[in-house]
Amino acid sequence: MIRDGTVFDEDHLPREIVGRNQHMNEVTDALAPIEDGFRAENCFLFGPSGAGKTTVARAAVRELRQEVLDVPHAYVNCWQDYTRNAVLEVLARDLVGAAVPRSSSTSDLADRIGRNFDGPGVVILDEVDQLRETDLLYDLHEFRGLSWIGIANDEIDLLADLDQRVRSRISVGYRVRFDAYGDDTIADILERRARAGLGSGVVSDDVFERIARLTDGDARKGINVLRVAARKATQEGLAGVPVRLVDEAVPAAEREMARKTYSKLNSHQRVIYEVLRDDGPLIQRELYERYQERHDEPVSIRYLRDAHLSKLEHYDLVTTESRSGKKLYDLAVDHPEHHPEPR
Ligand SMILES: Nc1ncnc2c1ncn2[C@@H]1O[C@H](COP(=O)(O)OP(=O)(O)O)[C@@H](O)[C@H]1O
Numbered sequence: 001m002i003r004d005g006t007v008f009d010e011d012h013l014p015r016e017i018v019g020r021n022q023h024m025n026e027v028t029d030a031l032a033p034i035e036d037g038f039r040a041e042n043c044f045l046f047g048p049s050g051a052g053k054t055t056v057a058r059a060a061v062r063e064l065r066q067e068v069l070d071v072p073h074a075y076v077n078c079w080q081d082y083t084r085n086a087v088l089e090v091l092a093r094d095l096v097g098a099a100v101p102r103s104s105s106t107s108d109l110a111d112r113i114g115r116n117f118d119g120p121g122v123v124i125l126d127e128v129d130q131l132r133e134t135d136l137l138y139d140l141h142e143f144r145g146l147s148w149i150g151i152a153n154d155e156i157d158l159l160a161d162l163d164q165r166v167r168s169r170i171s172v173g174y175r176v177r178f179d180a181y182g183d184d185t186i187a188d189i190l191e192r193r194a195r196a197g198l199g200s201g202v203v204s205d206d207v208f209e210r211i212a213r214l215t216d217g218d219a220r221k222g223i224n225v226l227r228v229a230a231r232k233a234t235q236e237g238l239a240g241v242p243v244r245l246v247d248e249a250v251p252a253a254e255r256e257m258a259r260k261t262y263s264k265l266n267s268h269q270r271v272i273y274e275v276l277r278d279d280g281p282l283i284q285r286e287l288y289e290r291y292q293e294r295h296d297e298p299v300s301i302r303y304l305r306d307a308h309l310s311k312l313e314h315y316d317l318v319t320t321e322s323r324s325g326k327k328l329y330d331l332a333v334d335h336p337e338h339h340p341e342p343r
């Protein structure tokens, strides 16, 4: 039944972006100056997981590339590359095609990019709330003609830590809010994805509607549930996907997504996860104390909450509940296969 499994991959960029015309317009407007040879406006896209932020940013850059063939562009996921040095390394490679010697210094990298970058161009800074050294935004500003599309879950002030003089020179021209999708849009996205990956008419509308109802406007989750349901149907030797498989597919898809998220965690997030696995549920102060004991270079409680705990919540690894007026943190899914092998 599965004709093209790649359309269910996380990095698959669909030909059509469903129900986000307004958002697409804002980002393409921001990028429009590039077509005339000028620096674009910086944009900041924010909203919950699975609301199409990364997809819209990538699709806008794809549209731009249809107009300006060789426009320099790069994609950085700041969850993986969270230091100034790491981001500049990606940019040296992808923006100016430099073969960078291993462990080049930050200033070497910046020099190299500054000398060779032939703007205007654009870089997507995905998960930019994980960027630990926001000075990087100043480096980017120094590259003539370079603009960025920053993406995060919450509407944060990215420039907050920059000093006033620098801050006043960098502007964010567009702030674009993404709300979770409505059920109809999720069903529409799933229908197109099913057609591309499984063929037309293999899956009926009540399956898309059922998935939409169970996934709270999160397209990533919806697509994963569809993929798991199609796989289960194939294993059972069925020609279509019956609705009953959807309900079974939800927890399995959640576990797979949780496992993928777990593999992306940095050391702070991993320690939080392990503390909650061993001792949860915990209130924030207890969680912080145990994290501090286990981590060699602990961050402040405020940073832990804003940058790490909130990330784990947005990606459904950690949940909170109120019990007798106290907010308790715990692991969201019980998935023993996450637990690292005992050594
Ligand atoms: N408007 C859309 N049209 C088609 N597919 C979409 C749309 N929005 C999201 N998707 C799909 O849903 C998944 C999650 O979207 P993504 O852009 O990664 O969400 P976010 O970055 O907001 O977490 C991706 O696989 C993407 O292809």
Ligand SMILES: [Mg+2]
Binding pocket: 053, 054, 055, 126
């Ligand atoms: Mg994203």
